[in-house]
Amino acid sequence: MDKKLLIIGFLWPEPKSSAAGSRMMQLISFFQSQKYQITFASACAKSDNAFDLSTIDVEKVTIELNHSSFNDFILKQKPDIVLFDRFMTEEQFGWRVSQHCPNAIKILDTEDLHFLRRARQQAFKDKVEVTNDDLFNDTSKREIASIYRCDLSLIISTAEMSLLQNTFKIESSLLFYLPFLVEAISEAQKKTLPSYDQRQHFISIGNFLHEPNYNALLYLKETIWKGIRAKLPNAQLHNYGSYASQKVNQLHNEKEGFFIKGFAEDVNKVMQHSKVLLAPIRFGAGLKGKLFDAMQNGTPFVSTSVGVEGIVDDVNLDFVCDASEEFINYSIKLYTDTSTWRQQQNLGFEILEEQFSKSHFESEFKKRLLDIVANLKAHRQHNFIGQILQHHTLQSTKYMSKWIEAKNS
Template structure:
């Protein structure tokens, strides 16, 4: 049987704009390494920053929501595996896939667990501690059902694996821990990048359309004056794609708080900066900006939420802070003290090499995928909750979609 993977994407991947875009290219490389042919389908419009997938031997198709033409296309493609890049894609197309390609393995790449991020956002915006009820939102019910309708779910964070298995009793047979997959860092790496003495200024980076990133920028604005007072020569360069009008309004030359917009060359920006600041107030998954800072040898400051699932029992690539006052103090120390800075840099390299090197995870993941593909019927019999959700939840989604298609004269 030909190994053919179809990916149904919310958007066309933009690896230079979002961590999700980088993650998708890592997954594509993982399957191509195991000789899968790949087709990528999306109803989104491509942008000038979309990755040129065709140049990587990937067939690309534009699809429409609530259109029966999808059924014809997926039947023609006859994939052995279908991967949804978020649970919303499974909701939209999962029932069509189940009808047209019942023997195809269905995988959900969660990106991060959305209901966890939603629960934390709710608690944060109400200025209180998270309680269990916060988890049980509509997002939870939708995502939990989508996860069970799929044969396998890729989970990016150890914390989320623990939450799903221990708190919500999700069977490990439908879960696979798969963090960011990167190349190891060589021993002489620190000799190849600019040293402490040749760097200046603080940096922050993150796609402005992602709400936790915007809240992070607001946190930075609150504590920047105290940092600037101690380090009058320092500036904070805030980078991120899709900078909004409200973000541009925070730009202040006099304060040294500079909204820079999209970083066209992340390597250049990271290699000239001294410290990355990421006081992330809430979120889920793994933070691509913090992983990148370690890859480039750039120490950072973050919060417990920011560092979650990343360092295990290893020392952090800088400092993990709990209060605004501590964040300010540690930012100043990391910026001024070369000994602390160099040790932070080495800590980051250890985290990359021991916890995110792709060879640690690729074989396990592909082995599990191929095993499930060969024993799919038995696997689905054991995932009886999935059958319940498949039967119940999707009836409403399916008939709403059919009604819209009919209404559109399709």
């Protein structure tokens, strides 16, 4: 009989809309390769951009928040592993999983550290540097409590691994570094990519509902693009992204060469026909999917120290530009200098090959899972803080949920 995996999704996966959606599809692919029978459950409404999981033999189930029907559902499922998509789903459903399927291994996919992103966003608004005091906030307490309650948490960035281990003193046995799982690019594939001369225009891309992306779009419009157009009056910037609102579409201005293109049906196609990706991300966390899309398609990019976090350690590289003037100047150089463009394209290929090997991380993840399965009791005993939090959560969250259910009935 196949092993069973239950994924409780914060959202239904949208791989064409967000890096989080792509990440979830990578995890599903991994578990299917390990012969898991997968059920994906979510309390969220489906959007038109949601991937049809039934086409890859993943069962789809709609569940309710604060409702005892989940108890019957989990008892029927009897999963070997439950994967929580972001800490909010663990808060909602983790206690029910522990109560009714205590032997199920609980894995948290953080996507990125929400408390880090929020702290940086607030610091950006306040025009101050982020300090440790900013990180010790209510969201960090919730998110880290969720990490302790789970048997393993998947961390997408080396910077976030370091933060959790060194600042918050979380033991490595509870964490596993699992970045984006990208396929290796063969030499034959590289040769099929459009050359420098076959490409045109700048590009930006990102889900417009995501605040760091919308902020970057405004920064491009109000500062960066004006500086580039002053030197390259015929250049165009094509801005792609899902969920373009009226305030986003109002930024469209053909005379300025600033185009809002909306949803990209095929990110690889639009990326391959573009010459340079602009990603002036000023706050956020995790890995930036757009930079991986760019490197996979041989498209050089210009970003910031926050943007490249977890991808390169050296923030003094030419394409890492936090100051607007540096960003503008290097964008122009990258767009007009064939040699610089080709050097950075090759560097992108090297980064993917040396640091983000899919086969390597999948192999290591498989080993860690097998070790936890074989030693689950000892693993949990070692995590006594997790047991304490689990005990109190079963009391407090359980009765809060029951109160909400009774109130709503």
